[in-house]
Amino acid sequence: MNLQRIVVIGAGTMGSGIAQWFAQKMCFVELVDNSSEQLQKALHSIHASWDKLVEKEKLSSCQVNQMKKLLEVKHLEQVSKSADLVIEAIIENLEIKKELFHKLDHYFSPQTIISSNTSSFPITLMSEAVSNERKSRFVGLHFFNPATMMKLVEVIKGEKTDSKLCQDLYAWFESKDKKPALCKDSPGFIVNRVARNFYGEPLRIVESDDENKMKEVDKILKEVGGFKMGPFELMDLIGIDVNYSVTCSVWDAYQKEARFAPHKLQKQMVDEKRFGRKSKRGFYKYD
Amino acid sequence: MTNVSFDNILINFGFGLKEEKKEILKQNPEKLIFMDLTCFDPAEFYAEFPQLKGSFAALFCDEEKKIEVHLRDKNQAFLDKMKELGFITLETTIVSCGFIFPRTIVQIINEAYFALEEEVASKEDINRAMKFGVNYPKGPFEWSQGKEKFAMALLNELYQKTQDKRYLAASLLKKAAV
Numbered sequence A: 001m002n003l004q005r006i007v008v009i010g011a012g013t014m015g016s017g018i019a020q021w022f023a024q025k026m027c028f029v030e031l032v033d034n035s036s037e038q039l040q041k042a043l044h045s046i047h048a049s050w051d052k053l054v055e056k057e058k059l060s061s062c063q064v065n066q067m068k069k070l071l072e073v074k075h076l077e078q079v080s081k082s083a084d085l086v087i088e089a090i091i092e093n094l095e096i097k098k099e100l101f102h103k104l105d106h107y108f109s110p111q112t113i114i115s116s117n118t119s120s121f122p123i124t125l126m127s128e129a130v131s132n133e134r135k136s137r138f139v140g141l142h143f144f145n146p147a148t149m150m151k152l153v154e155v156i157k158g159e160k161t162d163s164k165l166c167q168d169l170y171a172w173f174e175s176k177d178k179k180p181a182l183c184k185d186s187p188g189f190i191v192n193r194v195a196r197n198f199y200g201e202p203l204r205i206v207e208s209d210d211e212n213k214m215k216e217v218d219k220i221l222k223e224v225g226g227f228k229m230g231p232f233e234l235m236d237l238i239g240i241d242v243n244y245s246v247t248c249s250v251w252d253a254y255q256k257e258a259r260f261a262p263h264k265l266q267k268q269m270v271d272e273k274r275f276g277r278k279s280k281r282g283f284y285k286y287d
Numbered sequence B: 001m002t003n004v005s006f007d008n009i010l011i012n013f014g015f016g017l018k019e020e021k022k023e024i025l026k027q028n029p030e031k032l033i034f035m036d037l038t039c040f041d042p043a044e045f046y047a048e049f050p051q052l053k054g055s056f057a058a059l060f061c062d063e064e065k066k067i068e069v070h071l072r073d074k075n076q077a078f079l080d081k082m083k084e085l086g087f088i089t090l091e092t093t094i095v096s097c098g099f100i101f102p103r104t105i106v107q108i109i110n111e112a113y114f115a116l117e118e119e120v121a122s123k124e125d126i127n128r129a130m131k132f133g134v135n136y137p138k139g140p141f142e143w144s145q146g147k148e149k150f151a152m153a154l155l156n157e158l159y160q161k162t163q164d165k166r167y168l169a170a171s172l173l174k175k176a177a178v
Helices: A013-024 A036-055 A061-070 A094-107 A123-129 A163-175 A196-206 A211-223 A231-238 A240-253 A264-271 B018-027 B042-048 B076-084 B101-117 B123-133 B140-144 B148-162 B171-177
Strands: A005-009 A028-032 A071-074 A085-088 A113-116 A138-143 A152-157 A179-184 B002-006 B009-013 B032-036 B052-057 B066-071 B088-091
Touching: A005 A013, A013 A028, A013 A036, A013 A061, A013 A071, A013 A138, A028 A036, A036 A061, A036 A071, A061 A071, A085 A094, A094 A113, A094 A123, A123 A138, A138 A163, A152 A163, A152 B123, A163 A179, A179 B123, A196 A211, A196 A231, A196 A240, A196 A264, A196 B101, A211 A231, A211 B088, A211 B101, A231 A240, A240 A264, B002 B076, B009 B018, B009 B076, B018 B032, B018 B042, B042 B052, B052 B076, B066 B076, B076 B088, B101 B123, B101 B140, B101 B148, B101 B171, B123 B140, B148 B171
Parallel strands: A005 A028, A005 A085, A028 A071, A085 A113, A113 A138, A152 A179, B009 B032, B032 B052, B066 B088
Antiparallel strands: A138 A152, B002 B009, B052 B066
16 A cells, blocks of 8 residues: 555644644645635644754754645645545534535545544444445544644444455554554444543542542552543543543443443533633633 | 561452451451452441551552552551562552552453454554553553453452442453453
8 A cells, every 4th residue: 555645634633633644754645624714724833833843853854845845735626636545534523524525435536545533423324425336445544632643543444444445554554653553433443432431430439529539539540550641630631521522422322331421520510611721620720 | 368467567468359358357356457458448348347457459550569558547667568568659548449540440441341342453452542542551451461350350349339330341351350
């Protein structure tokens, strides 16, 4: 497999990060968004990030000049139809995504691999929007934020995705210094499923809105467990509302299986608009 | 199980059944006892045995030997002995069945076994995903390696205590624990 021409759809945080990573791997990248303003913002931010890496002597100015030439921002109708890989990284809305995939299926060459960076929706369900011929080349590629730093890419095989394609993608990412993990099209894939109890169990240990207990739990899990952040400080960073929404979505997808049940404290926090760092009040206070 | 005795103190290490742990306490009413209760609820033991002065969770510790300790009364001699034995103790005031780290980690391990059972991914890819997607220091199967029996015992105890189905173990974990 040789991925040279990449199209990333959606110039938000994830899309920009993914586009930046591919350009750093010397692929030609077309970053697409409906909003010209968003595209310019993303381009500026990627360029600034590269310039900073030159300042820190992590990249040479020659490398960065080359990367800048490799990354272009465009609207969809301006994009090359012969891309090797398209990655969708737009808003998590199933209907909007399906509409986009239908359009992409018609637009791109039959050889183009179409993928989604979704963290919520089944790949097989989204592949309903593309033709039968495309379904074998429709795959999930779930990157983690920030995409330039986090090495994991979950390679998700839908019901009709070609197994060989998944293996080839796995090998390609591995050759580019990512750490791919091949997984079945199952709710939460690997990480968003297995990580749920890193939050759910500490919530059940503290049971109530007791900051001292939360501090203790965070401290023990960092110092004894070796985690970089404790669950409460991490939920505050991610956003308690975001974390609660992912928990509910995985819980629903598993038919309200007890293992995934949200804790009452999560809902209480959201109801009280205590979302974490972004609202200056979550499990902890931020002044 | 191993017992370390000095002065009037007895420290009980290792895995054992609840009855076996309680038997040690019954046989030593005059001693000040500190016990590894990783798979149990220390509150239940404290209520029954006043000579139990503290508990700790060492069954899931790695080569760094960092462990959670709960003390009913400060006891420097116990802490000094643990240090001498190579443990780094972190005191907690929270009395929780399975303490904090073991209780959290067994739930992560159990979910990883459920995912494996459903063939979501291989053991290697699940380990890799958790280490490189959310920066866990170890993958769930690296944590559980050789400790499946302890994980099962703690899940069983949590289920007995709460009757909450979230603590029911994955079949593959049950098999691995045998």
